[in-house]
Amino acid sequence: MIAAAALAVAGLGTFYAATRQNQQATQGQTSDRTVSISATACEPNEITVPGGRRSFEIVNNSDRPIEWEILNGVLVVAERENIAPGFRVTLAAQLQPGEYQMTCGLLSNPRGTLTVTASDEAAAEASEVTLRKFLGPLSEYRVYLILQGKAALTAAEALQGAIASGNLDEARAAWIAARLPYRRIEPLAYRISDIENNIDPRAAYLEGREADPAFIGYHRIEYGLFDQNSLDGLAPVADRLVADLTLLQDRLKAMPLDPALLASLPGDMATQIAEGQIPQGENAYARNDLYELEASLDGIGKLTDLLRGVLAPVDPALEQEIGKDLDDLRAQLAGLKGPEGYPPYDQVSDAQKTALTEGLTRLSAALGRMQPLIGMN
Secondary structure (H helix, E strand, O other): OHHHHHHHHHHHHHHHHHHHHHHHHHOOOOOOEEEEEOOOOEEOOEEEEEOEEEEEEEEEOOOOOEEEEEEEOOEEEEEEEEEOOOOEEEEEEEEOOEEEEEOOOOOOOOOEEEEEEOOHHHHHHHHOOOOHHHHHHHHHHHHHHHHHHHHHHHHHHHHHHHHHHOOHHHHHHHHHHHHHHHHHHHHHHOOEHHHHHHHOOOHHHOOOHHHOOOOOHHHHHHHHHHHOOOOOOHHHHHHHHHHHHHHHHHHHHHOOOOHHHHHHHHHHHHHHHHHHHOOOOOOOOOOOHHHHHHHHHHHHHHHHHHHHHHHOOOOHHHHHHHHHHHHHHHHHHHOOOEOOEOOOHHHOOHHHHHHHHHHHHHHHHHHHHHHHHOOOO
C-alpha cells in the first residue's frame, strides 16, 4: 500500500508539473475569449468570433481533469486534453466562417455553440492555399491511411478471435499489437469525434468512469485484460470495436484531405500527446505507453516528412530543424528501451516524462512556424 501510494503521489506530481509547464508556456499570450468549464457546462455556452486565427483561454473550474474541443460536425478542429482542476490553457485555431460546437468537460455534458463570422482575415487565409504543391503529399498520406487503417482492423479481428478463444495471455498480446496501427493514424482518426468516442474513450472523461455504459472500445478491453485479469464481458466489446474500426476505415477513405488539414495534423498530435498523454499515461491498466508512443512518432513522422518536402525549397534551415527535432525525440525514446524492451510506464521517471514533453512541444512549435511559410496561416 505504501508503494502504491508513493507511485500515485509521483504520478500526480508529474501531472501537476506538466500542466504547470503548459500554463507557464501560455502566460503572456492574449486570447480572444475565455471559456470556463464547470462540472456540467461551458460558461459562456454560446460564443461568436470573427474568422481567422483565434485563441481561447480555457479555465477548468470543475473538480476533474477535462478536455475541450471545437467540433465541425463530427470532426475535431482543435482540442486540449488533461486540463487539471483550477488550471487554464490557451488554444489557438484557424477558423473559417460557420457554426461549430464546443465540448464542455465530461463527454455526457451538453455542448456549447461557437459561431464564426465572415472576416477579411479568413477570406485572405483561404485564398493563400496552393493545392498543386500538396498533391503528392496528400495522395501519399491517403495511401498510408488506407494501409494502416486496414492493419488496425485486421489486428482488432485477431484480438476478437483471441478473446473468443478464452486465452487471456493471447488476448493481452493481441490487444498490445492491435493498438499500434491505430496510433499511427490517430492524428486524423481522433478528429472523427463520433467514432473516436466509441473506439478510444478513457474512463476519466466519463461520468461513471469504468462503470459507465459508454466505457467501450480499446480501453474497456484493456481494463478487463490487465486490471480485472478476466475475459468476462469482453466478447461484445471486441465485436463492437471491429465494427467501429470498419466504419472508421470507410470514413478515412472518403474523408476529404486538404493542405490546411494536412499541415495541422502532426503539430496538433504532438501537442495532444505532450499535454494529454505524457503526464499520466494513456493506458492506465496495461502501462505499455512507450510502445504506443513509438507508433505515434511513426505517424507524426510520416506526416512531417511529407510536409518537409514542401518546406525544403522555401526554408531549408527550418526543414532541417524539424528533422532534427523528430530525430532527437526518436533517440530519446530509444534510450528508454532496455534489453527486454520498454519499461512499464509507471517506471518512467518524472524527469524522463518532462523531457519527452519538452521534445514534443519543441517539435510542435517548429511545425507551427512552418505553416505560414508553406501557405498556411
